[in-house]
Structure formats: C-alpha cells, structure tokens
Amino acid sequence: MKQTLLRQWSMLRKIPHAPKTIDAATLQKRLEEVGHNIGLRTIQRDLNTLSAELPLIADENKPQGWSWSADVRYLDLPLLEPQAALTFHLVERHLQTLLPPSTLDYLSPWFRAAGVFVREEGEEIARWPDKIRILPRGYRLMAPDIDGEAHAAVYRALLEERQLDLSYQSRASTAARDYIVHPLGVVVRDSLVYLICTFDGYTDVRYLVLHRVRSARVRRQKAILLPEFSLDAYIAAGHLGFxxxxxxxxxxxxxxxxxxxxxxxxxxxxxxxxxxxxxxxxxxxxxxxxxxxxxxxxxxxxxxxxxxxxxxxxxxxxxxxxxxxxxxxx
Missing domain, CATH: 3.30.70 (Alpha-Beta Plaits)
Incomplete structure (x- = not known):
C-alpha cells in the first residue's frame, strides 16, 4: 500500500497543467527514472481511477494525453506552511523579470495557493505582504517595457537550446533588422535583461538588450553552443561594460x-x-x-x-x- 501511494504521488507530480499534456508511456519512463518500475497498463489504470476523484483530464489523442485542469491549484500535499506561502508570494512579486515565463507558468499553481493561504489563514497572515519589502541598493532606474511574447520566446529558446529568429532594433538604428541567433545565456542587471548569444554564421559572442527585441520566434534547429564559453568569464572580462x-x-x-x-x-x-x-x-x-x-x-x-x-x-x-x-x- 505504501509503495503504491508513493508511486501515485510521484506520478501526479509529473502531470502538467492544461494545456500541456503527458501520455502514459512518458509517465512510465519518468517513473522508471526515479526508481518506480511499473507496467504501462498499471499506469493507465491508476490514471483512470484517480481521475474519478481528482481534477485530471484526458484528451482524445492517440496516445491519450493527461493533464491537471487549468484552473486547479497545485495538489495540497503537503499543505503550504506560512513561511513557504510567504516565500512564493515574494517570488511572484519581485522576480517577475528574472524568471523565465515558462518557470512562472509552472509556479503559477503555487502562487495561487500562496495567495489563498494568505487570504484564508487569518488577519495576521493576511498582513504579512505589507510587512516585508525588498529594496535595491542605490538609485534604481525604471524598467523598460519588454514584449511579452518575445520575452517568452527568448527564454524558451535558451532553455531548449534552440535557435531564435529575432527582429532587433539597436539604439543607433531607426528600424529593426532580422537576425538568426544562438542563445548562450541571460544576464539580469537591475532593470535590464541582456541576451548573450552568437549570430548565425559567426562565433564572436555578443549581447542584445531584451527590451530592444521587437519580435522573436523559436526555431526548430538546435543552437550551436560554444564548448569553451563561460558566462561568468564573459562578465568578468568586461564585455557588458562593467x-x-x-x-x-x-x-x-x-x-x-x-x-x-x-x-x-x-x-x-x-x-x-x-x-x-x-x-x-x-x-x-x-x-x-x-x-x-x-x-x-x-x-x-x-x-x-x-x-x-x-x-x-x-x-x-x-x-x-x-x-x-x-x-x-x-
């Protein structure tokens, strides 16, 4: 009974929120990676059984894709402790520009759960967000506007190590130009986000400021990475001007x-x-x-x-x- 519960709990944690889905065969592979050797039929039976009690949904594709309902918060086991709820609340408030959009989407159920916890656990907890502030040292400039879709595409390409189609307008130009770039890293400094990359056909490393990206699209082709490249060494060498x-x-x-x-x-x-x-x-x-x-x-x-x-x-x-x-x- 204990092993079954642990296996099912591990499986539930690997199911994404809609509209993303995962099929039973992929779940079987991921469970094997963490030490749960179980047959495909057992996983399919577990999914059908659990979906009768939990907000799990299945599509009509072959193989069938499973997901948590898009409007459900994360599974409340274990329940958020006050410190964890406050931490998620602060992450949502202060790290919006630092974390990839895909990571923010992934964390959104925890953000919602933290919000519910703060609202429902009494007046003392509800006042926590008003008692904590995070201040930068020195004078801080206002953050420039960044195109949301371009932001998401840049971080997705970086995470998946894929090429990017970019429309980029430099400070000295009056119009944007199109480039194919190979992402190597992102540097966030105060209110600015820098994409460190190479241009297609070249090996010299450059940086682009994200708020000057007018549009971005992830390409299917894998990015060409530089084996010897180090983000820390690039920064230390002064390429960002510091x-x-x-x-x-x-x-x-x-x-x-x-x-x-x-x-x-x-x-x-x-x-x-x-x-x-x-x-x-x-x-x-x-x-x-x-x-x-x-x-x-x-x-x-x-x-x-x-x-x-x-x-x-x-x-x-x-x-x-x-x-x-x-x-x-x-």
Whole structure:
C-alpha cells in the first residue's frame, strides 16, 4: 500500500497543467527514472481511477494525453506552511523579470495557493505582504517595457537550446533588422535583461538588450553552443561594460568613521582590515576585482573617502573628480 501511494504521488507530480499534456508511456519512463518500475497498463489504470476523484483530464489523442485542469491549484500535499506561502508570494512579486515565463507558468499553481493561504489563514497572515519589502541598493532606474511574447520566446529558446529568429532594433538604428541567433545565456542587471548569444554564421559572442527585441520566434534547429564559453568569464572580462580588467587589486582608502561604519558588518572585499587613522577616520584595506562599479561606489562617498592605492585606481579617481569639478565650475 505504501509503495503504491508513493508511486501515485510521484506520478501526479509529473502531470502538467492544461494545456500541456503527458501520455502514459512518458509517465512510465519518468517513473522508471526515479526508481518506480511499473507496467504501462498499471499506469493507465491508476490514471483512470484517480481521475474519478481528482481534477485530471484526458484528451482524445492517440496516445491519450493527461493533464491537471487549468484552473486547479497545485495538489495540497503537503499543505503550504506560512513561511513557504510567504516565500512564493515574494517570488511572484519581485522576480517577475528574472524568471523565465515558462518557470512562472509552472509556479503559477503555487502562487495561487500562496495567495489563498494568505487570504484564508487569518488577519495576521493576511498582513504579512505589507510587512516585508525588498529594496535595491542605490538609485534604481525604471524598467523598460519588454514584449511579452518575445520575452517568452527568448527564454524558451535558451532553455531548449534552440535557435531564435529575432527582429532587433539597436539604439543607433531607426528600424529593426532580422537576425538568426544562438542563445548562450541571460544576464539580469537591475532593470535590464541582456541576451548573450552568437549570430548565425559567426562565433564572436555578443549581447542584445531584451527590451530592444521587437519580435522573436523559436526555431526548430538546435543552437550551436560554444564548448569553451563561460558566462561568468564573459562578465568578468568586461564585455557588458562593467570591468576595468577584472584582476583583483588591494584597495587602500581613508574613510570617515561614519562612512566606514557598515563595513564592520558588510566587508567591502576579501581580507578586509580596518584600523584607526587619525581623529574621525579609519584606514580600510581589502581585496576586490578592479571594476567600474568599485570606482562608482567609492565616488559615491564624496569627500568622506580618499583612495590611497593602488596608484592606477587613485589616478582614475582623481581624473573623475577633476572632471566633475570642471563641470560644476560654471
């Protein structure tokens, strides 16, 4: 009895929501992959039996496709705990632009279940969403509009490793142009989503900003991937415009005590040290990659921070500050 229950529970979890379907033979294969060796006739009998009690539907195709009814929430075993319900609620609210549309569709039953839980479990739980906020550090620009169908097609092509037909309008162009691209990855940075890819017939890696994609269609052909490509290495090399070489440097800077207060709990980099340096100031040393973001972060402290080294970073800081002083002189 226990093995039957475990097998049926595993099978139910592998059935998609309508309009997607799965046939009994595919279910048999997926159950075998997780250790349930069962005959096809048994699976068909289980499906017919369970559909009499659960909102499972079958189509008229051959082989017959099975799915959960589109309007049913996920199977409530086990029930959502309060922390899980809140987590799904926050994911739905804050990760809409980060997750692939197909993943959001897959999670939609959990989102609905979380919403029901929050509404039905008393006033205290219902007020949870009003008690938690996620804020970005620094000033955040508003997100540009992204075509929903193009967004879905890009993520589907990336997940399935297929080619894409794209209509793309660059910033410098007045009209969109058509391309065939091979997706390699997606980078989400603040309010922008970048598609990392190669153009058909070329091997140099490029990036496209998703909100400039006017239309996208997934092709049947598999994408040509680059075996040596690393998304992390591509970012570290500065191709997205945020690196000054990427090598780690030893930063030495004189901070006001107030400006350095948060660094005791949130270090600026590896091997950080903080020591007194005259009245009202401390000397901070840490190892970190040499990036434009580092320079922007240090500039944001204004006169409360003076970079002492390395010389190359100090020179760039001096150049930026001199340029600002000249711009404000008039």
């Amino acid at each position: 690196s000054d070489g990427g090598d780690a440097i030893l930063v030495e800077a004189r901070f006001s005590v107030a400006a350095a207060a948060h660094l005791y709990e949130c270090p600026a980099g590896e091997h950080q040290t903080i020591e007194p340096d005259g009245e009202g100031h401390v000397k901070v040393r840490f190892m970190t990659p040499d990036t434009k973001e580092l320079q922007w972060w240090l500039l944001g402290f204004g006169a409360q921070v003076t970079v002492m080294g390395p010389p190359e970073l100090r020179a760039r800081m001096r150049e930026s500050i001199a340029g600002m002083a000249q711009a404000y002189a008039g």
